[in-house]
């Protein structure tokens with residue numbers, strides 16, 4: 241199934257994101273997570289590519305194969321280019337082709353001081369164009385409602401996003417955000433810029449105060465006052481923050497669906513309990 245086409249048939253599309261476990265033994269345990277996620281019937285599951293990841297130790301394609309073969313769910317394979325050469329990217333695309341995997345989320349990847357850049361690609365748009373030359377792949381891209389941290393301003397960032405779409409990205413997944421108004425403003429600008437590709441809203445259900453503080457610093461997302469108050473009040477109680485975090489994410493999703501967004505992409509952090517709570521909260525809306 242081509243992911244772009246799911247958006248022609250369904251609204252909203254609901255997808256999950258998972259990451260490959262670091263250790264080989266954990267890759268076997270991922271079945272318990274996948275089994276629960278599969279019962280929630282996501283439209284597709286995206287699999288991250290290790291930050292600064294080299295092609296040699298990447299388990300992304302392996303896990304994507306498992307998702308398709310054992311669970312019959314379409315995977316979206318993340319692929320980063322800053323630390324990979326054209327030849328390495330070709331090899332990964334070859335592995336994908338052999339496994340019948342057609343959908344790629346083309347990313348630049350974050351600069352990692354421990355993994356030198358290979359200089360074959362500067363931007364994700366160059367990777368998108370390269371993948372399109374290599375075969376019959378369907379390419380997605382990332383976008384940033386609160387502006388990518390390295391972009392000089394929002395206009396430049398959207399101009400660059402347009403280059404990525406013009407290079408062949410037919411579907412966009414947003415960075416996480418906690419204020420829906422930020423996403424609506426972004427979407428308006430994206431459409432004014434002439435970008436017609438479906439844009440999925442990235443939702444991060446929060447379960448841990450320290451983790452979320454770290455994440456927002458890394459990705460530049462802002463925390464609205466009402467969210468800060470929740471962290472302040474429930475941040476020290478695991479159970480209370482879990483409840484509050486799930487309700488916050490469900491409220492965000494309900495509002496986004498009523499607004500008419502193309503899709504919701506849930507960063508599950510490989511936690512089936514989280515995905516289950518969210519899906520249960522929206523089961524009659526999608």
Ligand code: FAD
Nearest residue numbers: 288289291318347348349350363364382388390391400415
């Ligand atoms: P780009 O689209 O290349 O943009 C990067 C910066 O360059 C932006 O500031 C943009 O404005 C600017 N730019 C783009 N084109 C041009 C141009 N032609 N001229 C000048 N400036 C330009 N990282 C991982 O390592 N693994 C993952 O699996 C992963 N998954 C992700 C999933 C999602 C949904 C998102 C939102 C991000 C993910 N990331 C992942 C993080 C991502 O790699 C980083 O955010 C990275 O810093 C930017 O990647 P990009 O593909 O958006 O880059």
